[in-house]
Amino acid sequence: MARPYPREFRDDVVRVARNREDGVTIEQIAADFGVHPMTLRKWIRQADIDDGAIPGKTTNEPAELRELRRRNRLLEQENEVLRRAAAYACRPVAARARLRRARPSRGWARQLRRSRPA
Known part of the structure; x- marks a missing residue:
């Protein structure tokens, strides 16, 4: 079963991934924070949906x-x-x-x- 991560932790990791420097990959950031790269991609996608950047169901829906x-x-x-x-x-x-x-x-x-x- 998946480990639940606190909301603040997910928000921090997504913020770091969005503001990453050139040459730094999602895989490197995920490894630094101890999460799977696909998990980090899902968090980024959900954050984009919550921000209204892409269509989809928000976290609160x-x-x-x-x-x-x-x-x-x-x-x-x-x-x-x-x-x-x-x-x-x-x-x-x-x-x-x-x-x-x-x-x-x-x-x-x-x-x-x-x-x-x-």
Whole structure:
């Protein structure tokens, strides 16, 4: 598994690679910092994308996309709850009355209290 490098370290290595003198290769800079040359090339490419020099997904986009998807799921759940509540509220009165009659009511408890001797 790849070793995670701190953000500051990556930024420093990319800055050194961008400001290198003539004749100094990416491979030499990568060896000096102890990273693989392809890793350094990827960091430089990602830094160019983040700076807007080349098109592509910025570093923050995947996290932002995850957050937006999570928010979308939450809103869809809230919408479903409201849709069900609206469907219940829009039923005809007779249908709601049937549901009330199907459940034991307080009238049942009152009848028990009345039947008990005081």
